[in-house]
Amino acid sequence: MIDVNVSLSRWPFRRLPLDETSRLVERLREKGVTQAWAGSFDALLHEDMAGVNARLAAECATAGEGLLLPFGSVNPQLPDWEEDLRRCAEEHGMRGIRLHPDYHGYGFDDAAVPRLLDLAGEQGLIVQITLLMEDERTRHPLVGLEKVDAAPLVTLAKERPELSLILLNSQRVVRGAVQSELAAAGVCFDIAMQEGVGGIRKLMDQVPFEQILFGSHAPFFYFESAELKLRESELGETIRSAIERGNAEKVSGGRS
Amino acid sequence: MIWDLHCHLSGVEGRTPHERMARLIDYADRMNVDRLVVFMGMRWSTDPGPDDLRRQNDDVLEAISHWADRAFGFAYVSPKHIDASLEEIDRCIRNGPMLGIKLWVAQKCSDESIDALIKEVAGLKGAIYQHTWLKVGGNLPGESSPLDLARLAQRHPDVPLICGHSGGDWERGIRAIRPYSNVSIGTGGFDPTAGMMEMAVRELGPDRIIYGSDMGGRSLASQLAKVQGADIPAAARRQILGGNLRRMLLPILREKGIST
Numbered sequence: 001m002i003d004v005n006v007s008l009s010r011w012p013f014r015r016l017p018l019d020e021t022s023r024l025v026e027r028l029r030e031k032g033v034t035q036a037w038a039g040s041f042d043a044l045l046h047e048d049m050a051g052v053n054a055r056l057a058a059e060c061a062t063a064g065e066g067l068l069l070p071f072g073s074v075n076p077q078l079p080d081w082e083e084d085l086r087r088c089a090e091e092h093g094m095r096g097i098r099l100h101p102d103y104h105g106y107g108f109d110d111a112a113v114p115r116l117l118d119l120a121g122e123q124g125l126i127v128q129i130t131l132l133m134e135d136e137r138t139r140h141p142l143v144g145l146e147k148v149d150a151a152p153l154v155t156l157a158k159e160r161p162e163l164s165l166i167l168l169n170s171q172r173v174v175r176g177a178v179q180s181e182l183a184a185a186g187v188c189f190d191i192a193m194q195e196g197v198g199g200i201r202k203l204m205d206q207v208p209f210e211q212i213l214f215g216s217h218a219p220f221f222y223f224e225s226a227e228l229k230l231r232e233s234e235l236g237e238t239i240r241s242a243i244e245r246g247n248a249e250k251v252s253g254g255r256s
Numbered sequence: 257m258i259w260d261l262h263c264h265l266s267g268v269e270g271r272t273p274h275e276r277m278a279r280l281i282d283y284a285d286r287m288n289v290d291r292l293v294v295f296m297g298m299r300w301s302t303d304p305g306p307d308d309l310r311r312q313n314d315d316v317l318e319a320i321s322h323w324a325d326r327a328f329g330f331a332y333v334s335p336k337h338i339d340a341s342l343e344e345i346d347r348c349i350r351n352g353p354m355l356g357i358k359l360w361v362a363q364k365c366s367d368e369s370i371d372a373l374i375k376e377v378a379g380l381k382g383a384i385y386q387h388t389w390l391k392v393g394g395n396l397p398g399e400s401s402p403l404d405l406a407r408l409a410q411r412h413p414d415v416p417l418i419c420g421h422s423g424g425d426w427e428r429g430i431r432a433i434r435p436y437s438n439v440s441i442g443t444g445g446f447d448p449t450a451g452m453m454e455m456a457v458r459e460l461g462p463d464r465i466i467y468g469s470d471m472g473g474r475s476l477a478s479q480l481a482k483v484q485g486a487d488i489p490a491a492a493r494r495q496i497l498g499g500n501l502r503r504m505l506l507p508i509l510r511e512k513g514i515s516t
Contacts, residue, residue, distance in 0.1 A: 014427070016450050017487050135447050137391040138425045193447075195478060196267055197283050197471040218450070221478075222485030225448040228477030232286055 002248035003028065003036040003226075004128070005168045005190050005215030008059055008068070011041050013140050018219035021063040028067060031223060035248075036068050037128070039098040043073030044133065049084045057092040071096045071128055074120075075104040076112035082119060089123035095252055096126030096164070102145045103133070108152035117160055126164040126251060129153075131173040132193065133220065150174045150182065157185035164251050168215055169193040171203070183207040188251060190215025191226055191243070200233040200243070209239045213248050257498040258480075259291040260284070260469050261385070261418070262444035265298050265319055267472025273298060273319035280471065281326060287476045290498070291516075293468075294319055295330040295358035295385070302396065303362045306340030309333060313348050320353065324514075328505070329354040330385060334362040335370035342376055349382050355508050356383030361396050366404035371411065378415040381507040385442065386417060389424035390432075402432035409436035416504055418466060421445045426452045430459050437464070440500065445470030448478045453486035453496070462492035466500050 006028070008021055018024040019041075028036055038060055042052045053072035060068040072088035074081055074097050088094040097120060101107065120127050131148055139145065150173055157165055166188045167174060172195075174182065183189070188211040194203050203212060216226040230240055263280055270276035276298070284292055297312030304312065312332050320327040331348035333341035341357075348354040357377050359365060365386050377384055388402045389395060402423035409417055415438060422441040423429020426449070433439040441456060443465060456465050469479035483496050502516060509516060 014451060017454060018450065134449065135424075137389070137393060138446070138449075139392050141392055195475050196473060197280075197469075197476055198268075199475045199477070220450060222448045222450050222481040224481035224485035225475075225478040228287070228481055228484070229475060232283065232475060232477040234286075 001031070001033045001214060001244045003033045003216050003218070004166060004213045004248055005192050006036045006068075006218050007039045007041050007220065008056060009041045011220060012045055016219045021059055021068075024219050025063065025065050025067055027223060028218070029065075031227060034067065037071050037096065038064075038068045039071050039073060039128070039130070043075075043098065044100055044103040047078060049073055049075055049078060049081070050087060053084060053088055053092065057094070070094050071098045071126075073098050073100065074116060075100070076110065076116050077104050077106055081112070081116070085116070085119055085123070085125075089125055094125065096128055098128040098130060098168075100130050100133075101148045102131070107149055108156060114156060117156060117163060121160055121163045126166065128166045128168055130168040131170045133169065135172070147173055151178050153187075154178065154181045154185060157182060157187050161186060164188075166190065166213060166251065169217060171195065176206075179206045183211055187211065188213050188247070191229055192217035192221060194229065198233045200229055200235065209242055210247055210250075212243050213251070214244050257494070257502075258287075258289045258467070259293070259498040259501040260289050260444075260471070260476075261293050261442050261466050261501050262420070262468030262470045263292045263294045264296055264470070264472060265294065265315055266296070266300065273315045274322060277319035277323060277327065281323060283471065283476055284326070287480060289476065290326070292327045293330060293355070293501075294327055296332050296360070302360065303336065303398070304332070304334055306337050309337065309340060309344055313344055313354075316354070317348065317352065324353070330356040330358045330383065333357050333359065333373055335359070335365070335367060335373060336362045338369065338372050341373055345373070345376050345380070349377070349380055353512070355505055356385060359384070359386045359400075361387060361399040363398045364404045365400045366407040368411070370408065374408070374412050374415055378412070381511060383504055383508070384415065384417050385420055387420040388429065389421055390428050391424065402429040405439065406432050406436055409433065409439045413438055416440065418442050421470075422452070422456070427455065430456055434459055440464040440466050440504070442466050442468045443482055443496070444468030444479050445474055448481045448485070450485070453482050453488060457486075457488045457492055462488070462495045463500055465496045466504070467497045
């Protein structure tokens with residue numbers, strides 16, 4: 001199983017049961033995960049993003065037991081963010097990057113976004129965009145974030161058919177026509193925040209199963225939430241296997 | 257044994273209550289859930305009048321009628337319509353198959369006008385489920401927070417009450433009802449944020465936590481994960497998944513001669 005949505009380090013607002021990397025890796029292994037794409041909670045609020053990404057790469061290398069792939073973060077609101085992106089690709093050899101537009105305070109209509117996507121594409125990086133970290137109703141009162149409008153992303157994705165673009169935790173933000181248009185543009189979606197009974201089947205009404213990836217949002221969410229969703233929907237072996245692993249392998253170009 | 261405190265006839269396919277109930281049972285079977293408590297009808301309203309309450313309760317009565325061995329019902333009532341709600345309690349609980357009441361967002365439960373309903377249901381040994389949320393952006397005008405429920409619990413210290421959604425913001429919700437031993441939390445209808453169940457067991461004890469899902473709007477998977485993924489003792493897990501709800505409902509089930 002490949003989990004495309006885990007995070008390391010500390011959630012800023014509470015300790016989580018699995019926020020020690022060794023414990024997270026142990027749990028993922030128990031659950032049959034052989035590869036997990038890891039971002040860092042530090043990326044949400046820290047401004048020394050180069051430091052965040054270096055620590056993430058080191059943590060994956062030393063404590064990841066061959067299971068964790070680091071996905072560094074890039075904040076295009078920071079000066080010289082291009083250097084962070086370059087280091088992710090060239091110094092850390094990362095397979096992808098993770099963006100947090102809500103925490104970093106920009107929309108997809110920001111002038112830096114097309115350039116960021118182009119540079120990521122040139123480096124052969126997968127781009128993950130986390131649209132939400134938690135239910136906006138339960139955020140810490142001091143965190144006044146705006147929901148990101150995903151509509152401008154449709155055109156950006158259409159104009160870059162070669163770019164591997166994955167939306168994480170998107171279902172409270174992206175629904176209906178925009179979700180269908182993003183899917184038609186080749187964007188992939190994880191299942192961590194897919195809600196409703198039989199949720200994966202419902203997601204498949206909007207998104208082809210080939211573009212649905214297993215993402216748990218652990219350790220912020222209980223890993224079992226995503227795991228049990230695979231049982232809750234009637235998927236059949238072909239679709240289940242694709243969501244569990246095959247689709248992520250295709251996105252990463254067979255490299256793992 | 258898994259008993260689900262919190263299920264609805266919304267969010268699933270089906271033209272009739274019967275068809276939707278069959279879908280809920282399909283999902284319950286897939287996830288090994290034995291019993292479902294269902295409340296509210298096919299079309300919801302936040303401030304229902306007497307006719308609407310009756311219609312929604314009729315939907316639930318129809319839905320559970322074919323599933324006596326799998327499904328229970330709670331009557332949807334409103335403190336804004338005391339007489340009509342007392343009639344629904346009479347019709348659906350005293351003289352019908354339902355086992356408790358659901359209170360939603362028409363009026364805060366801290367308002368004393370609700371007391372007539374609480375006393376009536378307590379006299380029938382029925383369960384009382386009160387929706388609660390603590391939204392950082394503000395609640396609906398009539399929407400109760402766990403702090404409102406705490407005030408209700410103070411007025412009725414001997415009546416078991418259920419704090420729906422654990423208050424949504426569960427870190428505050430658990431603290432708000434912690435002093436009131438007659439209040440249990442319902443675990444359904446919010447994200448499967450890790451650590452929630454561990455804190456609840458630590459602060460309330462495992463006998464004050466009742467598993468529920470809020471399906472079909474919520475995933476059975478995400479809601480079961482809060483219990484099945486938590487680092488808690490196996491005995492606590494069993495209590496939360498079914499033992500506590502069964503214990504709460506046992507008096508009224510016995511009154512009605514329903515065997516479980």
